[in-house]
Amino acid sequence: MNVQSALSGLPFMKMHGAGNDFVVIDARSGDDPVTPALARAIGDRHRGVGFDQLAVIRPSESADFTLEFWNSDGSRAGACGNATRCVSDWMMGQLGRDSLSLTTERGTLFARRRADGLVSVNMGAPILEAAGIPVLADPMALPIEGDPVAVGMGNPHCIFFVPDAEAVDLTGIGPRIEHHPLFPERTNVEFASLTAPDHLRMRVWERGAGVTLACGSGTCATAVAACLKGLTGRHVIVDVDGGRLEVDWREDGVWLTGPTAMVFESRLPAAFLARAAETP
Numbered sequence: 001m002n003v004q005s006a007l008s009g010l011p012f013m014k015m016h017g018a019g020n021d022f023v024v025i026d027a028r029s030g031d032d033p034v035t036p037a038l039a040r041a042i043g044d045r046h047r048g049v050g051f052d053q054l055a056v057i058r059p060s061e062s063a064d065f066t067l068e069f070w071n072s073d074g075s076r077a078g079a080c081g082n083a084t085r086c087v088s089d090w091m092m093g094q095l096g097r098d099s100l101s102l103t104t105e106r107g108t109l110f111a112r113r114r115a116d117g118l119v120s121v122n123m124g125a126p127i128l129e130a131a132g133i134p135v136l137a138d139p140m141a142l143p144i145e146g147d148p149v150a151v152g153m154g155n156p157h158c159i160f161f162v163p164d165a166e167a168v169d170l171t172g173i174g175p176r177i178e179h180h181p182l183f184p185e186r187t188n189v190e191f192a193s194l195t196a197p198d199h200l201r202m203r204v205w206e207r208g209a210g211v212t213l214a215c216g217s218g219t220c221a222t223a224v225a226a227c228l229k230g231l232t233g234r235h236v237i238v239d240v241d242g243g244r245l246e247v248d249w250r251e252d253g254v255w256l257t258g259p260t261a262m263v264f265e266s267r268l269p270a271a272f273l274a275r276a277a278e279t280p
């Protein structure tokens with residue numbers, strides 16, 4: 001923590017995209033306070049602010065900014081579609097533009113605001129090879145009960161197609177699949193049902209965060225899996241617990257579109273940061 005943070009606290013923003021909620025720290029000034037312990041402390045819904053993911057904005061030499069993601073258990077994530085949309089929306093407002101580029105662990109991504117106000121991001125091409133996901137079996141024929149499919153979007157996803165996603169015991173099955181030995185880096189877990197042509201209902205157990213109301217990369221992975229299984233075309237509407245998202249799997253990548261919201265801006269006081277620094 002630098003002197004300014006110690007004196008005045010650490011500024012942050014709270015945002016959400018279809019109920020997937022984020023704390024966002026703008027670290028472009030060079031301040032770099034985030035550690036696994038601080039991420040866990042801020043993510044604590046009782047003693048902290050609470051979030052599904054923490055997104056840290058950093059400077060970029062090749063794009064408008066760089067984003068780094070942390071889960072509420074203090075682990076890092078390579079992709080977060082909804083936080084990318086939320087931060088891009090805010091950044092487009094700051095820059096007075098309707099499109100921008102950013103870099104993440106995946107490389108350069110592009111975001112734009114549509115005429116209807118929804119925000120889209122190109123999440124890049126899906127990763128369909130076992131080593132890239134990573135998963136230790138054929139991604140389209142996993143030896144797991146329920147015949148799930150694995151797809152990577154810069155982070156791993158294991159997708160089950162079920163008759164009724166509403167009826168799935170997310171907290172019972174989710175953690176078992178998250179920690180399944182076939183996924184060496186753990187996995188996000190999605191359950192989806194086809195509710196109409198090119199229309200899915202999806203619920204999610206996120207790696208490092210548990211049940212969330214939406215997951216952008218998971219929505220993209222689910223739409224790609226549905227298309228590969230011949231259940232849908234390449235443009236799919238996905239209803240998640242927190243709202244509606246749209247996926248368009250194009251030649252240039254998988255576009256994710258949906259709502260974004262700024263909730264509030266505040267500061268973490270120095271005493272909170274000091275307590276977090278003392279916590280292992």
Ligand SMILES: N[C@@H](CCC[C@H](N)C(=O)O)C(=O)O
Pocket residue numbers: 020052053071076077078079080081082083155156188206207208209214215216217218
């Ligand atoms: N909510 C996110 C996904 C966040 C990362 C995930 N939990 C992981 O560990 O890979 C999204 O909108 O994509």
